[in-house]
Amino acid sequence: MTTLSDFPTHAIPVPPARLPEPHRVRRIADDAEALQRAHELAAVFAAGAAERDRERRLPWQELDLWSESGLGGITVPRAHGGAEVSYATLAEVFVILCAADPALGQIPQNHFGLLGVLREIGSEAQKRRFYGEILAGARLGNAGPERRSADSPTVLHGTTRLVRTEHGLRLSGRRFYSTGALFAHRVPARALDEAGRAVQVWSPREVRGLSVIDDWSSFGQRTTASGTVVFDDVPVSPDDVLPLWQLAEQPGLYGPNSQLIQAAIDQGIAEAALADAIAFVRERARPWMDSGLARAADDPYIIQDVGRLQIDVHAAREVLLDAGRTLDAIAAGPLDAAASARASVAVAEAKVLTTEVALEASQKLFELAGSSATRAAYNLDRHWRNARTHTLHDPVRWKTQLIGNYHLNGVLPARHSWN
Structure with a gap:
């Protein structure tokens, strides 16, 4: 069994994350407090969002505030001391944070996805330790x-291996798209064991042989630091290994949970873009010369477009929260293959709408606000860059196919983190 301090620090290209002082970490009690803390953090995060994006300044201090807020523990079961908030509340927390800064808001996505995996296949001993x-x-x-x-044709394939040696278990591989790893205290990774089975290894961040490289260069979600992680013969405790292969053998909610968060991130981007569009039209945009109006906000065409966009953003949010409530209802009852499929379909419907509205709102912003909104000083293009980047996480065309195939042919979605 390992703890976060059992391994010596390995020389890495970036500073390691530090654990917060225990007395500074809140213990959130319920859903209402989780939403309150999210709003408090969002007010802080929003203030520097444009500057962080422009300068690609990594949010170390902001993540310290995140850890101290207690939001990282809101899905921990009550039996283990957590708030065990609803899926609907979890989605709303991400919308709130991502409307403030979607890159910073995205960083904890894998944190909660991994906790969903732990909940379904972790041993009681692992749950006690990791939840603590x-x-x-x-x-x-x-x-x-x-x-x-050639060895990694899809995201479910790869060459990362966990092998047994005379010195114990060792992990080797090179991974990418590692959102949150740079700032993490543990860096779980998928690997194949010697039997060819998928496992998940929860390595302490400072273990010997683990390097986190900040080589993320996307034009959007710039400060997620979603770059490379290298495992070079990393020592692994058997107590830090989860049997990932079991997830494919049993119905669960780990996939829908992960996708619900992805949809919530896009919803947050859409809401931020709409809010900035309205503010710019009110405060800065000029009316068109032929309108005869004194204010751009009185232009009937702009009014109509804002109304239509508001409807689309609101509709997407309601479908998202309804998907969260669907997961809550399913989690409260017997979880069989049919129930797991319903969860995937509900979240897929939300994902389609939030993807579309994030792209629509972030593009429509400029049409409504006019050419002055394109000035670099405002950095409003970050909304579209963030939307375009994050919505590529998994292709939405496969969501509509999943939904149609389920309703038309009764085909249940495949079980993995992208469904």
């Missing part, structure tokens, strides 16, 4: 899929 770390303010950031190669 989370409630003390520790952050999780996964080592994502490998880059495409």
Whole structure:
């Protein structure tokens, strides 16, 4: 069994994350407090969002505030000391944070996805230990899929291996799209064991042989630091290994949970873009010369477009929260293959709408606000860059196919983190 301090620090290209002082970490009690804390953090995060994006300034201090807020522990079961908030509340927390800063808001996505995996396949001993770390303010950031190669044709394939040696278990591989790993205290990674089974290894961030490289260069979601993680013969405790292969063998909600968060991030982007569009039209945009109006906000065409966009944003939010409530209802009852499929379909419907509205709102912003809104000083293009980048996380065309195939042919969605 390992703890966060059992391994010596390895020389890495970036400073390691520090654990917060225990007395500074809140213990959130319920859904209402989780939403309150999210609003408090969002007010802080929003103030520097444009500057962080422009300068690509990584949010170390902001993540310390995140850890101290206690939000990282809101899905920990009550039996283990957490608030065990509803899925609907979890989605709303992400909308609130991502409307303030979607890059910073996205960083904890894998934290909660990983906690969903732990909940379904972790042993009781693993749950006690890892939940305890989370409630003390520790952050999780996964080592994502490998880059495409002959040995890694899809995100579910790769060459990362966990092998048994005379010195114990060792993990080797190179991963990418590792959102949150740079800032994490544990870096879970998917690997194949010697039997060819998928496992998940929850490595402490400072273990010997683990390097986190900040080589993320996307034009959007710039400060997520979703770059490379290298495992070079990393020592692994058997107590830090979860049997990931079991997830494909049993119905669960880990996939819908992960996708619900992805949809909530896009919803937050849409709401921020709409809010900035309205503010710019009110405060800065000029009316068109032929309108005869004194204010752009009185232009009937702009009014109509804002109304239509408001409807679309609101509709997407309601479908998102309804998907969260669907997951809550399913989690409260017997969880069989049919129930797991309903959860995936409900979240897919939300994902389609939030993807579309994030792109629509972030593009429509400029049409409504006019050419002055394109000035670099305002950095309003970050909304579209963030929307375009994050909505590529998994292709929405496969969501509509999943939904149609389910309703038309009764085909249940495949079980993985993208459904």
